[in-house]
Amino acid sequence: MGKLREHIRTWVQLLFAALTNGYAAGFANGTIYKGASKLVCVPGLNCYSCPGALGSCPIGSFQAVITSRTNKFTFYVIGFLLLFGALFGRLVCGWLCPFGLVQDLLHKIPFPKKLRRLPGDRVLKYLKYIILIGFVIVLPLTVLDIVGQGQPWFCKYICPSGTLFAGIPLIASNPPLRAALGWLFTWKMAILVVLLVLSVAVYRPFCRYLCPLGAIYGLFNPIALYRFRIDAEKCTQCGACRHACKLDISVWETPNSAECIRCGDCRRACPRGAIDTVNPCPVKRKKDA
Amino acid sequence: MSFLRRNRAAFITLAVAILFLAQGVLREETQIVFRKAVNICMECIGLG
Structure with missing residues (x-):
């Protein structure tokens, strides 16, 4: 029974990832889903440019709205985050996030010296709040191009979930995109590879130290209905x-x-x-x- | 009653969440999210 309970979470993660990324044709054709369900955010860090994605990433959507010409604040995405936060807190990270699933699976790989935490863990765990405030809120709002529009700094310079679930499959199946590869893709691949390798030795390094979505949901843990x-x-x-x-x-x-x-x-x-x-x-x- | 009292903060947050979602829909933020989500996001995939 204990073994079964251990596996239930993995199956829920797999099932949820498959359900929310079920547009199989996208992977084959190198395209993305364009249906109405993309109006709605999924709870986990699931890039909307993943070929299979049926919903939108809340962190990507947040930056999309605050960098738009019309809005500098998003009631819609914050409403979603408050909703999932108040119901579940970081249960979302443990059970419903596809990038969390990848890190969980990698950590199952045997390794001679598994680490309980990284050196400097006490300080490093606050890095995700700095990323949330800096790369998700302040930089997209304040660094503007000549037409007055900001950029999704977290998605562009950090997000390894976007690189893994969107960048790699799209570039593999879409030759015109391959022709546009440059230093930014190399940088994002480097972040992804470091995190994936680290996940074998340390449990969920991205969630612990870098994820702005986890930083938000974590604030709700003390008050969520599931606590x-x-x-x-x-x-x-x-x-x-x-x-x-x-x-x-x-x-x-x-x-x-x-x-x-x-x-x-x-x-x-x-x-x-x-x-x-x-x-x-x-x-x-x-x-x- | 004790269930409501025990979870007061969660229920207040849920009420605010619903109001925010409604306000977001009224402001047509859903259209901004949709437009971004149905086009390949070059920044997200590392092409700038």
């Missing part, structure tokens, strides 16, 4: 939860840490069942009673 609480009567502070946590969180101290992606490993590892959700599933509650 954890510790039963102080059951908890012996044995540290089993921290040992099981691949993000190295002291769950008994900070059950709603902004770093937690709600994978559930800590709950399975707790020998006394002291970690529960604040709003348990009604069916389970009835069974327990």
Whole structure:
């Protein structure tokens, strides 16, 4: 049963990635989907230029609206982020993000010395907030071209999800795009390769240190409908939860840490069942009673 | 009642989310998102 529960998350991630990137013809033809569902944002970091993408990336959409001529603020995308944040917090990162899935799968590759965290983790984890404020908000709003239009700085200079899910498949299947390759693609490929290689040794380096979407959802972890609480009567502070946590969180101290992606490993590892959700599933509650 | 009280912050955020979504649709931000999403984003794929 424990093994099955471990695999459920992977299957949910695979299923959600397939459902939201189901336009198979795009991969074959080197094109992207142009249907009405692209009005709607998906919760995870899923580039809208991925040939299979049926929805829009919230971080890309955010920058698209604030760099438009008419709007410098986006009610629509912030509304989406508030909605998913209030319901799930960073559960989205753990269960619904395709780039998170890729990092999870890479971390399953055996490696002689898996690292619990990178050196400088305490400082590095704040980098994602700097990227959010700098590359997603301030630079797109303030660095303007001659016609007064900004650029999507995060998508252009950092986003490895766009390179992996959109850049590589489109360039592989669309010869005219190949002819336009330059230093920017090399730079983005370098970021992607470093993160993918690092993912084998460290659990989810992009989510921990760089992802602006994770930075936003993490702020909602303490108030989201799906959040954890510790039963102080059951908890012996044995540290089993921290040992099981691949993000190295002291769950008994900070059950709603902004770093937690709600994978559930800590709950399975707790020998006394002291970690529960604040709003348990009604069916389970009835069974327990 | 305790369910509502326990999750007050989440419900307030959800209410604000719905208002923001509605305002975004009224301001036709959906069209900006759509226009961007149905054309290949050169910046996203690393072509500038």
